[in-house]
Amino acid sequence: MDKFYLYNTLTKTVDEFIPREEGRVSMYTCGPTVYHFAHIGNLRSYIMEDVLEKFLRYIGYDVKRVMNITDVGHLSSDGDTGEDKMVAGAKREGKTVLELAKFYEDAFFKDCEMLNIKTPDVVEPATHCIAEYIALIEKLFENGYAYEAGGNVYFDTSKLGDYYALTGHSADDLRVGVRDDVDEDGNKRSKTDFVLWFTKSKFESQELKWESPWGVGYPGWHIECSAISMKHLGEYLDLHCGGVDNIFPHHTNEIAQSEAALGHSWCSHWFHVQHLNDREGKMSKSKGNILTVSVLKEKGYDPLVYRMFCLQSHYRKPLEFTWETLDNSKAAYERLKNRIAAIADEGELEQEKFDEYKAKFIENVGNDLNTSLGLTVLYDLLKADMSGKTKLALIADFDRVLSLGLIGSEEKAEESDEFTEYVEKLIAERAEAKKAKNWARADEIRAELAEKGVTLKDSKEGTTWTKA
Ligand code: AMP
Numbered sequence: 001m002d003k004f005y006l007y008n009t010l011t012k013t014v015d016e017f018i019p020r021e022e023g024r025v026s027m028y029t030c031g032p033t034v035y036h037f038a039h040i041g042n043l044r045s046y047i048m049e050d051v052l053e054k055f056l057r058y059i060g061y062d063v064k065r066v067m068n069i070t071d072v073g074h075l076s077s078d079g080d081t082g083e084d085k086m087v088a089g090a091k092r093e094g095k096t097v098l099e100l101a102k103f104y105e106d107a108f109f110k111d112c113e114m115l116n117i118k119t120p121d122v123v124e125p126a127t128h129c130i131a132e133y134i135a136l137i138e139k140l141f142e143n144g145y146a147y148e149a150g151g152n153v154y155f156d157t158s159k160l161g162d163y164y165a166l167t168g169h170s171a172d173d174l175r176v177g178v179r180d181d182v183d184e185d186g187n188k189r190s191k192t193d194f195v196l197w198f199t200k201s202k203f204e205s206q207e208l209k210w211e212s213p214w215g216v217g218y219p220g221w222h223i224e225c226s227a228i229s230m231k232h233l234g235e236y237l238d239l240h241c242g243g244v245d246n247i248f249p250h251h252t253n254e255i256a257q258s259e260a261a262l263g264h265s266w267c268s269h270w271f272h273v274q275h276l277n278d279r280e281g282k283m284s285k286s287k288g289n290i291l292t293v294s295v296l297k298e299k300g301y302d303p304l305v306y307r308m309f310c311l312q313s314h315y316r317k318p319l320e321f322t323w324e325t326l327d328n329s330k331a332a333y334e335r336l337k338n339r340i341a342a343i344a345d346e347g348e349l350e351q352e353k354f355d356e357y358k359a360k361f362i363e364n365v366g367n368d369l370n371t372s373l374g375l376t377v378l379y380d381l382l383k384a385d386m387s388g389k390t391k392l393a394l395i396a397d398f399d400r401v402l403s404l405g406l407i408g409s410e411e412k413a414e415e416s417d418e419f420t421e422y423v424e425k426l427i428a429e430r431a432e433a434k435k436a437k438n439w440a441r442a443d444e445i446r447a448e449l450a451e452k453g454v455t456l457k458d459s460k461e462g463t464t465w466t467k468a
């Protein structure tokens with residue numbers, strides 16, 4: 001297995017990634033809260049997590065990746081106050097919560113498909129695991145970490161020695177990193193305590209409620225991810241992912257309750273993607289300043305241009321979105337695709353060169369998932385002295401990680417070969433017609449090609465063509 005170095009939010013250093021079991025990785029991703037379309041900020045996180053998963057597979061790991069779908073319990077503040085986002089969304093759209101969840105979950109996976117994001121091995125809606133949350137909360141009571149107050153069940157953070165292990169925060173700067181506002185909840189013994197189970201809450205309109213030993217109610221958001229992860233990946237987790245806003249309180253609380261229930265450390269490596277911002281700051285569903293993949297498509301951008309845009313920068317740096325920078329990525333992406341399309345599949349496969357460039361790609365991407373350095377290796381090989389066959393083999397190989405659609409499927413390639421042959425035959429015929437001063441036939445050919453979306457450009461060197 002090749003070495004892979006990855007920043008770990010828990011240790012705050014770039015560590016060699018070493019899973020617990022040789023050759024196998026258990027990976028958990030916080031899924032979307034399905035009360036609205038995912039914005040391209042959310043999708044930055046999912047694109048980079050997709051690259052991470054694919055890179056692990058590329059270097060030979062057997063990965064099992066699990067993702068939840070948050071369809072209950074995520075309140076408008078991550079600090080457990082405000083309205084349930086799903087209930088508010090259902091009201092807004094005149095749908096039931098489950099209809100709303102289904103609609104936006106489907107929309108999310110459509111977006112993922114357009115961005116070549118692979119669906120995780122297990123996708124689990126939070127509403128499917130009520131029995132698991134109850135069992136985990138019971139364990140927390142048994143171990144002395146849970147208490148009831150004002151009808152809700154809370155986690156007692158004062159019982160922990162190192163609640164802030166992930167964030168490095170202290171109680172004084174609790175607000176740092178919290179999404180939205182934090183109101184005080186008088187039932188809490190300490191202000192960092194969080195809700196495990198809501199019962200007598202102020203949310204009369206809560207549509208989905210379940211029986212529990214503590215009364216009819218619904219789970220808190222944090223307990224969902226711990227329980228779903230344990231259900232599918234067991235007591236130890238190698239890798240947990242999310243955007244940086246998840247570090248506190250969500251992931252901090254996941255660690256607290258998981259380790260309190262299990263009695264041992266839980267997840268060894270934490271991966272967080274920095275935010276996509278626009279000029280007003282962090283793109284956020286609740287702020288409403290959102291851009292979706294559909295909007296990009298309507299404006300004429302191939303969704304993979306956005307994937308390229310994300311891969312051109314490092315996941316640990318905030319990324320500012322502007323239309324100008326997206327246009328730069330568009331131009332780069334189109335140029336790259338054209339250069340690749342022009343490579344003839346000829347010559348022998350030069351194994352030594354293949355291995356040399358592959359090793360460089362692994363070294364670069366394996367240095368804290370440096371995708372832009374990975375792209376540099378791709379550009380280098382385009383210029384390198386090697387056979388077309390070797391180049392195409394390397395590009396297809398790197399694209400297993402990059403997923404930029406750099407080489408079409410074989411069927412598509414065959415189709416495009418045929419089309420190229422057809423266009424070039426007509427261009428040659430047009431040149432003959434022009435030589436013979438048969439202008440009518442030359443114009444006819446130009447019109448026939450235009451109908452197929454082909455634009456001709458004549459110059460001293462001959463005729464070139466582009467396809468819309
Ligand atoms: P949500 O649907 O709000 O639960 O968020 C889904 C994922 O998107 C989480 O991993 C968040 O951390 C992440 N996320 C939210 N906003 C952004 C942003 N502006 N840029 C990058 N990731 C984000």
Ligand code: ZN
Nearest residue numbers: 030031225250
């Ligand atoms: Zn989560």
